Amino acid sequence: MANVRIAQIGQVRANRPIYEIALNGRKFAAIVNYANQVEFAGPAVIRSLGISSIYADTLERSLNTEIVSALGFTGSQTFYDSRFPYQQIGTGLAFVTDFLPYLGWKSLNPASFVNRVI
Incomplete structure (x- = not known):
């Protein structure tokens, strides 16, 4: 069992959300792909979506076990x-209200976080 914090950052386009996944002090990013699978996305992918490197560089570059x-x-x-x-959140690239693409989360515990025990 692991305590994983999963939050939607925004979306690439309608029905293709972007997520932050936090586990034991490490943060990962993931995007829902065209095959309707959640796919790991490294900092370079996140930066290409217009999210600042200040936030993107806090994300892990690869998955760990x-x-x-x-x-x-x-x-x-x-x-x-x-x-x-x-x-x-509509169509096209968009972010949830408590995530600022140039800075990251507005607060430590924004409303869009969901804690899951997996």
């Missing part, structure tokens, strides 16, 4: 299911 085990990643993907909270 702990996060692979906690979320059941196969390679760099896992199933997109109820473990991942979803907030509809």
Whole structure:
């Protein structure tokens, strides 16, 4: 069992959310891909979406065995299911209200965080 904090940062386009996944002091980013799988995204991918390097550089560059085990990643993907909270925010690239793309989270415990024991 692992205590994983999963938060939606925003979306690439409608029905393709971007997530921050926090586990034991490490932060990872993931995006829902066209195959409806949650796929690991490194800092370079996150920067390419217009999120500042101040935030992107706090993210891990690769998956480790702990996060692979906690979320059941196969390679760099896992199933997109109820473990991942979803907030509809229209169409196109957009961010949730408590995440600032040039800075990161407005507060330490924003409303869009969901804690899960997996």
